[in-house]
Amino acid sequence: MSTRATLIAEIAASFPDNTSGAITPAVLRTFLTDVVNSGLIPATDGTPIAWVSPPASSSSPGTAGQAAYDGSYLYICTAPNTWVKTATASF
Numbered sequence: 001m002s003t004r005a006t007l008i009a010e011i012a013a014s015f016p017d018n019t020s021g022a023i024t025p026a027v028l029r030t031f032l033t034d035v036v037n038s039g040l041i042p043a044t045d046g047t048p049i050a051w052v053s054p055p056a057s058s059s060s061p062g063t064a065g066q067a068a069y070d071g072s073y074l075y076i077c078t079a080p081n082t083w084v085k086t087a088t089a090s091f
Contacts, residue, residue, distance in 0.1 A: 055083045 054068040054075055055061075062077035069075065073085040 058083045058085075 050063070050066045052062070052066045052068050054070045054073070055077075059081050060083060061081055062083055064077055064079050064082075066077040067075060069088070072087060074088055075083050075085045077083050
């Protein structure tokens with residue numbers, strides 16, 4: 001998985017400045033950078049998922065719709081300060 005900084009650098013390198021066309025690379029770069037910086041990835045039902053750091057416990061501060069992951073688990077906040085986790089495995 002790429003880091004935010006890596007994605008921003010890749011966006012800048014892939015879309016050099018150019019002023020021709022209705023959608024210029026500068027506009028596209030700005031949009032893609034905003035998407036990367038937002039930390040939000042839309043879920044299938046349209047509810048945004050906010051990726052955050054993994055919680056320390058099942059009652060750690062959190063808001064429904066937040067998600068996190070580490071090397072072993074995927075964490076999902078299902079209600080205020082209520083986290084569930086599931087183990088990750090190769091398949």
